[in-house]
Amino acid sequence: MLLETPKTNSFHPRRAMSSLFSSSSKSLSPSYSLPTSLSLPPPKQTFSLSMMEENIDNVQTIINKWDPNSSSYTKVTSLFQTNRKEGKEFIKSVNDLRRAMHYLVAENATSTKLVLAQQLMQTAMKRLERELYNILSRNRDHLDPESLSSRSSTGSSNFGDDDEARSEEELETVDESIAELERVSVQAMSDLKSIADCMIGCGYGKECVKIYKVIRKSIIDEALYRLGIERFRSSRILKMNLEARDGTIKKWLNATKIAVKTLFKGERILCDHVFSASETIRESCFYEVIKEGAINLFRLPELVAKSKKSPERIFQLIEMYEAFSDMWPETELIFNSQSTSAIMSQALSSTIRLRDSIHLILSDFESTIQKDSSKTVVLGGGIHPMTISVMDYISSLADHSGALCDVLADYPRSPTLPQLQESLLESLTSSERDAVSIHLAWLILVLLCKLDCKAELHKDVSLSYLFLANNLHFIVEKVRTSSLKFPLGEDWISKHMKMVHLYASNYESMAWTKVLSSLPDNESSPLSSDIAKESCRRFNAAFEEAYQKQTSWIVQDGKLRDELKISIAKKLVPKYKEFYEANLALLSQETNLELLVRFSPDDLGNYLSDLFHGTSTSDGSHSQSSSSSSSPSSSLAPQRCISI
Template identity: 55%
Template sequence: MFFKSPSPSTSRTATPSSSPPHRHTFSESLIEENILIAQSIITKWDVHSSVHACNIDSLFSAANNRQEAKQFIKSVNDLQSAMHYFVSHHSGSQKLVQAQNLMQTAMKRLEKEFYQMLKANRDYLDAESMSVSNHSSMALSSRASRASLSDMEEDSEDEFRSTDDLVSENMERPSVSMIAMADLKSIADCMISSGYGKECVRIYKISRKSIVDEAIYHLGVEKLSFSLIQKMDWEAVEIKIKHWLHAVKFAVKTLFYGERILCDYVFSVSDSIRESCFTEICKEGAMTLFGFPENVAKCKKTPEKMFRTLDLYEAVSDLWPEIESIFGFESTSDVRSQALNSLIRLGDAVRTMLTDFESAIQKDTSKTPIPGGGVHPLTRYVMNYLTFLADYSGSLTDIIADSPLPTNSPLPETYYASPKKDDDLSSPVSMRIAWLILVLLCKLDGRAELYKDVALSYLFFANNLQYIVTKVRTSNLSLLLGEDWVAKHDTKVRQYAANYERFGWSKVFASLPDNPAVAAEMPIEQVRNGFRLFNLSFEDAYKKQSSWVVLDPKLRDEIKISLARKIVPVYREFYELNRNSVVRSEPGSQNLVRYAPDDLGNYLSDLFYGAAAGGSVSGSVSSNSTPSHSSRGSHYGRSH
């Protein structure tokens, strides 16, 4: 129907030895027509031609409404089909040579477009843009990866349209980065399917690696060897750590993540290519990034380095799921191994520093008693350290989960039960914190022996244990040690305070009559001796304790109230029953009755502020006067 039969005259002139002329099939006609159409558009965009103005433009520019790009990609795929046909059926055809030449011209154009697109969209294909639009791009990548190479060869225009449609579906006004990604993918698919994948990949690797390397540099990540870090002052290393902590989160969650998204999408047609590209682009920077913590962990370990070491551990640990996912390729296993080695080294360093910290407490050699029985510097240091340590309880749980407490410690347990016997402390971190506090308390036990006055040693214990309990109660330590631990040690504080009262005020308590009402029947001389004995014992206790201190306001008030309740009511009754009889019995004997009941409360309220607040008891205070040097807490003079 489409081709006529040869005429009879033609048939008669033919000789038996001549070959019959080649007859074009319908398929060949369509293929030759496609080659002509391809020639028209490909030569128009020939990079070596200086005739067409489009040579300086982009095939994928918005000015061309992307139609030219679609036609160009379709033409390349048609050329490829034509070449397959001629290779199979007419390998010597000039049409095959023509198609091959056109293919080379087309690849030169696409190679140039690919490079220009990567360069022109550098600011739109940055890591942050990739991360922000990750949902859309991941959807694009997912759909693209489901499309086989043969599908794209059969209908490149449909693939181009599906990409555009998907961009529109995911973003009402598609971003520049999404459009650029779609164009890069269409070029990569076309070049790879045409056998020019190496050229495409080479351009991509060079372009994107320079961007990643530059980002790593601007994040302040340096390739620092262990020997170099070891020679640096700790202050300088700390600065490096701060920069690294800022950099690692951005690098993993934004830089490497964004690069993985872009690689996976642009080269979704080939798993091996996308792995190769991502590995070459990101592996070097990632190895430098994750090698830093390991080198820090290998340096000399001292307790003051604990918290920065834990910061490094937490950063890598928190990012581990992303690291494992982003660098999940076999070719990036070294990156995962490096990050894991850093975690292991950092964990080892933390365990070593915990042991050294305990040893440092036990080896404290301070022998000077703290003035007034106040809080020991070791107590402050240890509890502040443990307070900060409690903020890292999650990481510490991982690190010391399999690290048992010491079993051969020589620590005494005179006042405290071992935390190993405390069922309330179930987690390894809780046990270790409780153990370190026990080490501290046992050390304080030795420091209490430096005081010659037993009452002051008990006050010292009350002050320090109160400081410990307060630190626990007002920090994350309370979550680790629990309410029972706090309540138990709070009770011990009150016990030490009671022991302080018993030893510190025993002579004052003994100077008061057991039954003031019976004392009214005493001989006058015995009453006078009663006042004399009280005056001497009270003045002696006040004078001795005027420089003693109770730093916690609540505990200070509790001790004052307790003393006032034990002294003032008994003295008040004795005073009211016997004061007048003493004054009447002998002129000038009013000097024996030096303190009114309310005066005692005023003097007691003046205690426990340290040497600066302490004063001397005046021996000339009349029975009708109130000490002028202090009126703080006069309510302690009342019975409660």
């Protein structure tokens, strides 16, 4: 069982009994008192008066039988455990005694039977105090909050509500399928309610509540301790190192759901049932039992939220906020009275503090992106480290969209330029323009603006466009393959993928225009020898320059890399092939043909396959084609052939 009594720091029944019953051993003072002297003349003896005095004599036998001080047997024996039927008769006798005392006080306050009745009442209350203590102590496992909370509130509240209507036989035969554990707990709850009703009705509610609170509070405190919930102090939390704080938060996250949905709920069910006779006592008793544990439990998030904030800690705060959100309906249901308002106030305060801290961290994170001023250039136009870290962070935020939707509902977004606001909203469909979608899209837009600045650090304009294509493609793929695809949607992905293609097109135009323009416009027509040779020289120089640079450039995504190679090859290889075939016969008459015609059409496809892998040769040369003309030697063999 969850609340099994530990061997150490356990509750000691006999030690506590002496302190609980110290006042009772002297005298019990009910809420009413009998007059010591009256100057009224004695009334006439009536039939009803005789009956009431006779009732006092009748109950004397059973009450004195169970006088805790009458014998060693009654001191160690439990009335309700020994014979529950006789326990019910004892309760009935005490109630009869109470009615007789009320009648005598009203009709004959000088009756000598009142003194006897008062003595019998005090004896009976001592017995019931002891029985209450014994039942609570003996059934710690049977009345644990885990078992109680597993029952529906409706079902559990019906156990023993009308104890007189539920005979011993009914309790023993109610549903053969009920487990022994539940049967015992049902009996215990029924007996506790009978005792509490009787003691409260006789004016001894204070003594009843005192015993109940001591034992039940010890059960709650022990359970919370086993869940890892200790007394949280602000100074201690602030001084904790990162590892210790993480461990404390992890324990809290694991314990909170159990505490609310099991411990506090179970105690509410039991307390409502046992003290159903008095709403005031019921609420006061429940609050006193769980207030210390509940306030301490709900206070930790507020203390954590006050500690030093960093971007990484936002996820712990969100998880704590989610824990509050998940259990909030049960929390409101359990602590729904004026007496427990302090507990709800603490829970609400922690929730607000968590939300404010999340707001602040998000604002700081956005500001960190905007203020980044590093001048580091990513070699080859690859993925910038900022792109990776920011997108990992944002995608992790998207994993908590449910909590963020509530947190960001009243989040004041930074003032933005109108054109940026328009761009942001245009990227989202109207159905996706909630607080989470807009904020996550805005953070990505802030990143894209910063990447535009990073692109300007590249001296080669074509490399700047390749850098933007690489990074935006990474961002789109991160959205497509993570939880971000749900808040941002397919329209966002489609619109930004078009931007990737636009950047790629701009890269091609800037990087390969010189190579393409080195060939004559009408490449299929034969040229004069001088023009043909000059065209070859220009093409060789332009292609080798482009090849030399772009073998050191990077496109990390394989699909995008292949798309770029194929697109370049489609533009370059057919045009060069027509020029090559139209002028090869003329150029073959040259004695230095291998130096003049350095590339065959097939060579171009092989060379293009080397692009975008982040490697480069020392002289830009390449291995010889298997076809006709030779090409400069190379330390790198072509990785694949681009066919058109």
